Amino acid sequence: MPRENYQERLEQLRSDVVAMGDLVLDRYETALRAAETGDDDLAAEVIDGDHEVNTRYLELEEECTELLALQQPVAGDLRLVTASFKIITDLERVGDLATNIAEYGGDGGGIHPAVDFRELGDAAGEMIADAVEAYELSDADACREIDARDDDLDERCRRASEAVVRSLLEADRARTEADETAESDSDHLADTLDEISHALLAIRDLERVGDHGVNIAARTLYMIESDDELIY
Template sequence: MARDRYRDRLATLRTDVVLFGELVVERYESAVAAAANGDLRAADRIVSGDSEINRRYLELEGDCIDLIARNQPVAGDLRLITASFKILTDLERIADLATNLAERTEYGSEVHPAVDLGSLGLAAGEMVAAAVDAYENDDRAACRAVAADDDTLDSDCAAATQRIIRELLAERAGDDERVRTADTTTRGLLTVRDIERVGDHAVNIAARTLYMLDSDDELLY
C-alpha cells in the first residue's frame, strides 16, 4: 500500500511539473505579446503574478525533497525526481525572464525596431513548450530537436544584436533623440539577451529529460 502511494506521488510530481511548465510558457508568451504591443495592463498582471509563480515553485521543490527524504529512491526514480527538481528551477527562471520583459514594458520605452520580438520571442517559447512535452512523454528525439533549435535561436539573437549595434553607430541625432535611442537600444539588447536565455533554459530542460531517461549526458555540457 505504501509503495502504491509512492508511485502515485511520483506520477503526481511529473504531472505537476508539466502543469507548472504550461503556466510558465503561458506567462512568457503573454509577456512577449505585451512587450510587442506595449500593453501596460497585461505587463502589470505578469509582474504582479510573479509571487504566485515563486510560491508554486517552492511547493513543488518541497515535494521533490520530501520524496527523496521519505523514500530514498534509487536508479530511475531518483533520476526522475532530481531531473524534475532541476527542470523546476529552469522553469522558475524562465518566469523571471518573462517578468523582466513585462517590467521593461511598464517602463514605457519601445522595443528596438531591429528586434522582431514576435518571431524571436515566440520561437524561444515554442522551444520551452517542446522541452516540457518531451519531459512529459519520454521523447528523446524531441530533446535533441530542442537543442538543435537553440542553434538557430542563438544565430537569430546574434543577428538582432548586430543590427541594433549597427543602427546605433549610424545614428546622427540631437540630444533628445540620442536619449530616446539609448533607451530603445538598451531595452533591445536586454530583450535579446533574455530571449536567448529562455532558449538556454529550454535546452537545460531537454538535457535533464534525456539524462533522466537514459543517463545520457549528451546535452548537459
C-alpha cells in the same frame, strides 16, 4: 509508504511539473503580448502573478525533497525526482524572465523596428513548450532536437543585436549630419544609448529563455537514458 502510493506520488510529481510549465508558458505569452503592445495592464498582470509561479516552485521543491529524503529512490525513480527538481528551477527562472520581458515594450508597443521580437519570442517559447512535452512523454529524440535548435536561436539573436546597434548608429549619424549641433546634444546621446540598451536586454532575455529550454531537455534526456551529453 506502500509502493502503490509511492508510484502515485511520482506520477503526480511529473504531472505537477508539466502543470507548472503550462503556467509559466501562459505568463510568458502574456509578457510577449505586453511587450508587443505596450499594454501596462498586461505587464502588471505578469509581474503581479509571478508570486504564483514562485509558490508553485516552492511546493514542488518540497515534494522533491520529501521524496528524496523519505523514499530514497534509486535508478530511474531517482533520475525522475532529481530531473524534476532541476526542471522546476529552470521554469521558475523563465517566469522571472517573463516579468522582465513584459516591461520592455515602449508606449506604442514593440521593442525596436529592426527586430522581429515576436518571432524570436515565439521560437524561444516553443523550445520551452517542446522541452516540457519531452519531459512529460519521456521523448529522448525531442530532447536532442531541442538542443540542435538552440544554435539557430543564438544566431538569430546575435543578428538581431547587430541590427539594433547598426540601425541606431545610422540614425544618429544621419541626425548629426543634418544638424551639426547634434554632436553636443548629450540628452539625445543618452536617449540613443538607453534605446540600444533596452533592445539588447530584451534580446538577451529571449536567448536565455531558449537556454532554459535546452536545460530542461538536457535533464529530461538524463532522466530517460542516464545520458549527460546535453548537460556538459
